[in-house]
Amino acid sequence: METTVPRVLTIAGSDSGGGAGIQADLKTIAAFHCFGTSAITALTAQNTLGVQAVEGVSPSFVVKQIESVLDDIGSDAIKTGMLYGEETIRAIVGVLEKRYGQDRESLRLVVDPVCVSTSGHSLLPLSAVDSLRKDLLPWATVLTPNIPEAEYLAGWESGTIRSVEDMERCAKELANTGARWVYLKGGHMPIERGAAGDRVVVDLLWDAKAKKSTTWERRYLDVKNTHGTGCTLAAAAASELARGKTVPEAVRCAADFVASAIATSYSIGNGSGPVNHFHGLMSRTLPLPNPHSPTPFTDYLIAYNPSAWSRYVNHPFPNGLADGTMPLEAFLHFIQQDYHFLKQYGRSNALAAYKTEDMRLMAGSIQIVNDVVRETEMHVKYCEKYGISRAQLQAIPESVTNIAYTRYVLDVSSKGDLLDARVVTAPCLIGYGEVGRRLVNATSGVNRDEATNPYWGWIAEYGGDWYQGAVKTGIEVLEATLQESPISPSRLADLARVFEKATELEIAFWDAAIEAGKKRREEVLDVKGGMPQ
Structure with missing residues (x-):
């Protein structure tokens, strides 16, 4: 069946607070004018203050959800988020092998390696990390870790990444797992620029085939409403890939989308609030202060x-x-x-x-x-x-x-x-x-x-x-x-x-x-x- 609407499948956990996980993914996919489908790997009792409880969905049922979507609707790109456990990861990889064989380029898989929530709650058991590296990452078109996740996946001590050079070394190492591209996000390491003490975020994209990196800078937004940024970025990148963009174009657009979503966020709840996924439709009346307009x-x-x-x-x-x-x-x-x-x-x-x-x-x-x-x-x-x-x-x-x-x-x-x-x-x-x-x-x-x-x-x-x-x-x-x-x-x-x-x-x-x-x-x-x- 032919369709003119790009289709994006998200395989991730559910966030009852609506700011991350499946909920954030589907909002983001819709914001990019794509049709979103989902396979839920786990249920969370979660709000802006943190994750209170997690219950996994059986791997066999995760597979049934994926097969149901692909049998009928199909997919132009897939995004994975919280995968809950080793058995679930292997079950997902089994579906991918069955559907795509060795044609990994047409899969357009964006892997958001969700390991720990912002509040510190473990979302992926240590036993599953090896399976993530060995079984899933070789299928990844692009891997989108933040700095703590990159250190964790690479087996580096926390705090090892202290510079852009460290980011590049880590991205290279992660690419050795088989991921075609590694997009390492620098939001956890704002860097001072200029005498005024302004801070910027540096994101790095490593091209494993060309063996070179590209970096982008953007203003660091020191705000609390950042819940779901990782999910949102990965879903945005998958949506852009589904729309035919290249990986560099897709991640750059996704990062711009997230920056705007943070800048136009509303305070919801008592903790780290969600970003504004529909800022194009319901943006803030005025932007947050920035170097071009501090007031x-x-x-x-x-x-x-x-x-x-x-x-x-x-x-x-x-x-x-x-x-x-x-x-x-x-x-x-x-x-x-x-x-x-x-x-x-x-x-x-x-x-x-x-x-x-x-x-x-x-x-x-x-x-x-x-x-x-x-x-x-x-x-x-x-x-x-x-x-x-x-x-x-x-x-x-x-x-x-x-x-x-x-x-x-x-x-x-x-x-x-x-x-x-x-x-x-x-x-x-x-x-x-x-x-x-x-x-x-x-x-x-x-x-x-x-x-x-x-x-x-x-x-x-x-x-x-x-x-x-x-x-x-x-x-x-x-x-x-x-x-x-x-x-x-x-x-x-x-x-x-x-x-x-x-x-x-x-x-x-x-x-x-x-x-x-x-x-x-x-x-x-x-x-x-x-x-x-």
């Missing part, structure tokens, strides 16, 4: 209304402070009102700390509150410098503009969830940091002489290490909060509108300071104009 959530919020953000961070008020031309009345109005605003801003960040169960994120919010306290004290000192006491400052009523802003921030923070609280407070923290950094580093348009520019010290504070550190903390907790709780596109748009509204209120806050300065000056001029000459 994707922050970048998105700012880019949602770039015009508003530009009007904010390039506002005439801070520019007037930087060159010393801003009237003192405008500056005093600002720091008096900002003192009141910061009290509510601190409360909003305290609410964010209250809303999280993550102690790391809680600590970040508390640090921001402490920085807000420092900022308010800076305002108090400036006011005292101009004859306004702490008591007088506290007695000054909030302006209408300030009330509108503070009430919005408090309302969103109290009624919304943790992400709402993070986002509504972000424009103030991030924007002041950007303004301070821009003006401190500016080569023109600033007056750094505090004798002639009384505002330069204020600008320097926001461009200095302590405030830039506060911005860094704020962005880190903002990004981490989204990583913990991936959201839908509509929810992301709602949050972007919150950010946009808070940005507009920041602009209005500085507009009000300039207007208050103008009004006060006009009042002074009116008084002077009415005085006797």
Whole structure:
């Protein structure tokens, strides 16, 4: 029977948690637009925390499943995973010998040598390892071990592989078992690249016929949701082989697929969660941080209304402070009102700390509150410098503009969830940091002489290490909060509108300071104009 749909048979164990084994294989095969069939070798009681129990399927019944599939549906590629025991391995090899004879190239067999689970549970008895090496690996088109599995299969001590050169030596040795290709995955050995300490994963493909290796690098994703990566990669490679790709093409595509599946994963369960097998259909709204976009959530919020953000961070008020031309009345109005605003801003960040169960994120919010306290004290000192006491400052009523802003921030923070609280407070923290950094580093348009520019010290504070550190903390907790709780596109748009509204209120806050300065000056001029000459 001819079919236009590539067919992939997976022979592996069942994962009741759905993240690995047969379940992961069939999801992956479907994602590659192939038709998946299965033969189950063992049942596991398993979740994201580990494997609690394993029960094997009799070798004869494993054979019946394989024969049933091949007799009717056939297969363009086969993938093996957890094989449970020596008798099962030999039974599978017996089926292969019966069906394919010596035609091992047309078999297109991908062997994922599952020996031990991520949680440390043994999935292949020691007695079966020799059978795996001697009986099954000679049939393998490609063997796909990770570093611990490669060491185990080669009989090397754990931790022997410490470099790419060690990987190549081990791959060569494994190829001596008869496997045509060995694809050794480097995820367990991230390597530092560059002065910034960035880490990469190096995967190595050994061609036993040509006696040469090919390596690929990709960014190391330091995330916990990696359950089922080995199964997924092998199933993806088998699917690509079924679709007619060469082995180098198939494993490269499979590795790219797994990297995307990890990067777009959702937190499911309390342990090592599964990868996102259907990221092409249900991808994360935003990617995880990466070297090209270390702050994707922050970048998105700012880019949602770039015009508003530009009007904010390039506002005439801070520019007037930087060159010393801003009237003192405008500056005093600002720091008096900002003192009141910061009290509510601190409360909003305290609410964010209250809303999280993550102690790391809680600590970040508390640090921001402490920085807000420092900022308010800076305002108090400036006011005292101009004859306004702490008591007088506290007695000054909030302006209408300030009330509108503070009430919005408090309302969103109290009624919304943790992400709402993070986002509504972000424009103030991030924007002041950007303004301070821009003006401190500016080569023109600033007056750094505090004798002639009384505002330069204020600008320097926001461009200095302590405030830039506060911005860094704020962005880190903002990004981490989204990583913990991936959201839908509509929810992301709602949050972007919150950010946009808070940005507009920041602009209005500085507009009000300039207007208050103008009004006060006009009042002074009116008084002077009415005085006797």
